[in-house]
Amino acid sequence: MNIPEGILVSKTHEWVLEDDNGSTIGLTPWALEQLGDVVFVELPEIGTTFSKGETFGTIESVKAASEMYMPVGGEIVEINESLINSPELLNEDAFSNWLIKVKADNFQEDSSELLEYNDYQDEVQ
Numbered sequence: 001m002n003i004p005e006g007i008l009v010s011k012t013h014e015w016v017l018e019d020d021n022g023s024t025i026g027l028t029p030w031a032l033e034q035l036g037d038v039v040f041v042e043l044p045e046i047g048t049t050f051s052k053g054e055t056f057g058t059i060e061s062v063k064a065a066s067e068m069y070m071p072v073g074g075e076i077v078e079i080n081e082s083l084i085n086s087p088e089l090l091n092e093d094a095f096s097n098w099l100i101k102v103k104a105d106n107f108q109e110d111s112s113e114l115l116e117y118n119d120y121q122d123e124v125q
Contacts, residue, residue: 004095008114010071013124015095016114018107023072026098027059030124032090035061041087043079043100050074052110056100059087072110074102 009015013031017024032038040060050056052073059066078101083089089097104110115123 002095003117007095007117008071008111009117009120010069010114012069012071014069014071015117016071016111018104018111021101022077023074023102023104023107024098025071025100025102026094027068027090028120028124029094030121032094035059035066036063037061038087038090041083041090041099043083044076046076046079048076050076050102059090068099070102071114072102072104072107074104074107077101077103 004017007015007017009028013028015026015028038059038061042058044050044056050070050073052070054070054073055067056070056076057068059068080098080100083097083099
């Protein structure tokens with residue numbers, strides 16, 4: 001698995017990658033492994049605004065259902081439409097199969113509590 005450079009992770013297992021186009025958000029491989037086979041993903045509507053820590057969607061697997069939380073606050077500018085009909089894509093590659101893209105309100109401040117990916121891996125192992 002190819003881990004993108006500069007990825008940050010929340011304590012609730014959402015990853016975020018900031019670039020010139022905004023913030024891309026997904027779920028970590030560890031979280032997806034704990035869930036098992038994903039069967040349903042509920043994503044927000046484009047244009048909806050969320051604060052850091054707010055629930056933005058739901059993911060269901062054969063084992064459990066779980067809420068997903070915003071690692072940074074902002075406006076939803078894109079959702080990964082392919083996951084609506086094929087949620088199992090998340091189990092194939094957690095980083096290329098992102099969930100949402102956000103125009104972050106204050107990425108620097110919101111990301112201050114996020115972990116670098118290597119530190120996150122140390123915590124979950």
